[in-house]
Amino acid sequence: MVIYADNAATTQLDTDAFEAMKPFLLENYANPSGAYSYSKKAKQAIKAARKTIAECINAEPEQIYFTSGGTESDNWAIKGFALSDYDYKAVITSQIEHHAILNSCYDIERLKHPVAYLPVDCKGVVATDTLNRYISDRTGLVSVMTANNEIGTIEPIKELAQIAHSHGALFHTDAVQAVGHIPIDVKVLGIDMLSASAHKFNGPKGIGFLYCKERVLQPFHNGGSQEFGMRAGTENVPAIVGMAVALRKNIIEMEQNAKHLRCLSEELLSILEASNVPFILNGHPTNRLPGNINLSIKGKSGEGLMHMLDLKGICVSTGSACDSHNQQVSHVIQAIGVPEDYCEGTIRITLGKHNTEEEVKAIAETLIKLSRI
Numbered sequence: 586m587v588i589y590a591d592n593a594a595t596t597q598l599d600t601d602a603f604e605a606m607k608p609f610l611l612e613n614y615a616n617p618s619g620a621y622s623y624s625k626k627a628k629q630a631i632k633a634a635r636k637t638i639a640e641c642i643n644a645e646p647e648q649i650y651f652t653s654g655g656t657e658s659d660n661w662a663i664k665g666f667a668l669s670d671y672d673y674k675a676v677i678t679s680q681i682e683h684h685a686i687l688n689s690c691y692d693i694e695r696l697k698h699p700v701a702y703l704p705v706d707c708k709g710v711v712a713t714d715t716l717n718r719y720i721s722d723r724t725g726l727v728s729v730m731t732a733n734n735e736i737g738t739i740e741p742i743k744e745l746a747q748i749a750h751s752h753g754a755l756f757h758t759d760a761v762q763a764v765g766h767i768p769i770d771v772k773v774l775g776i777d778m779l780s781a782s783a784h785k786f787n788g789p790k791g792i793g794f795l796y797c798k799e800r801v802l803q804p805f806h807n808g809g810s811q812e813f814g815m816r817a818g819t820e821n822v823p824a825i826v827g828m829a830v831a832l833r834k835n836i837i838e839m840e841q842n843a844k845h846l847r848c849l850s851e852e853l854l855s856i857l858e859a860s861n862v863p864f865i866l867n868g869h870p871t872n873r874l875p876g877n878i879n880l881s882i883k884g885k886s887g888e889g890l891m892h893m894l895d896l897k898g899i900c901v902s903t904g905s906a907c908d909s910h911n912q913q914v915s916h917v918i919q920a921i922g923v924p925e926d927y928c929e930g931t932i933r934i935t936l937g938k939h940n941t942e943e944e945v946k947a948i949a950e951t952l953i954k955l956s957r958i
């Protein structure tokens with residue numbers, strides 16, 4: 586039996602989402618751009634899904650652009666901004682962003698766009714004071730993630746967006762780990778652009794969206810006129826439909842899921858504490874994603890722990906899934922300054938709505954044994 590505790594890497598597809606997708610794989614497979622009436626159902630399904638997704642984040646349907654996932658949305662936000670900005674204004678981001686943002690920023694730096702990478706405090710928070718020190722009227726875009734994928738810290742997005750706007754800059758947030766897990770209202774938070782990915786909220790893989798308040802970006806994919814002429818390519822209709830069903834369901838169940846995850850997380854931590862496992866909980870102690878438990882265990886190897894847990898059928902990771910081939914201490918763990926004797930023993934346990942108390946106890950007990958070896 587497998588205990589899956591790597592829900593920040595991906596989540597199980599929701600069964601209602603799967604059922605909603607099926608007809609668009611087998612029966613209504615027409616290209617939504619077709620001129621005949623057989624295409625109508627696919628076209629209508631995309632329209633309905635766009636409306637549902639917009640409602641889930643308090644946006645307007647025409648502000649939602651479907652993409653292939655979080656990576657594409659992030660690339661589009663950063664590079665699309667750079668391609669549209671003839672004044673070479675500066676971009677400000679943080680040191681703990683996902684590599685979809687960081688590598689896009691390195692790319693635009695090569696095109697001579699200045700980029701600043703904000704340091705974070707020891708809890709992984711991008712402080713408003715820090716942004717205030719870096720920002721100027723030459724800043725065109727600020728991009729700070731809503732919640733960190735490794736340590737789960739939730740950032741002060743509303744305040745950061747206000748600072749960006751007071752200097753005439755746009756504000757983008759990579760909300761891939763947040764959408765469907767914590768409340769997101771783009772109007773209340775003052776977000777201009779937001780990236781999301783369906784497989785992080787029990788939707789299918791290979792689909793996501795970029796919310797864009799105004800059409801400030803250059804199209805990223807050129808070709809046909811899909812997505813209001815902003816993102817060419819035949820739409821992935823079943824995935825779009827599945828994403829909308831999964832997101833609506835997670836939003837309806839959000840409070841209940843968050844409560845369940847907080848209880849499980851507290852239980853896991855209290856078992857480890859009671860057994861005197863020498864660990865640090867990384868990230869913000871309270872303002873964090875409900876299912877994220879990022880631990881550094883003194884004198885251990887995170888890589889070793891991960892493989893030993895794997896032998897016991899327990900799936901966790903050392904950092905972000907996309908980084909699992911990288912054996913070094915992650916850029917996030919480095920940025921928050923985890924002490925040397927702890928940092929190499931970092932593992933990320935990310936619980937999801939399907940995890941149970943028995944599973945959490947099994948993870949804790951296995952970790953206790955491994956920490957004593």
Ligand code: PLP
Pocket residue numbers: 593594653654655656657659683685730732733734759761762782783793905906907
């Ligand atoms: N941004 C963050 C914060 C993520 O955690 C991830 C995936 O782990 C991505 C972007 C990339 O998303 P996707 O897997 O949909 O490309």
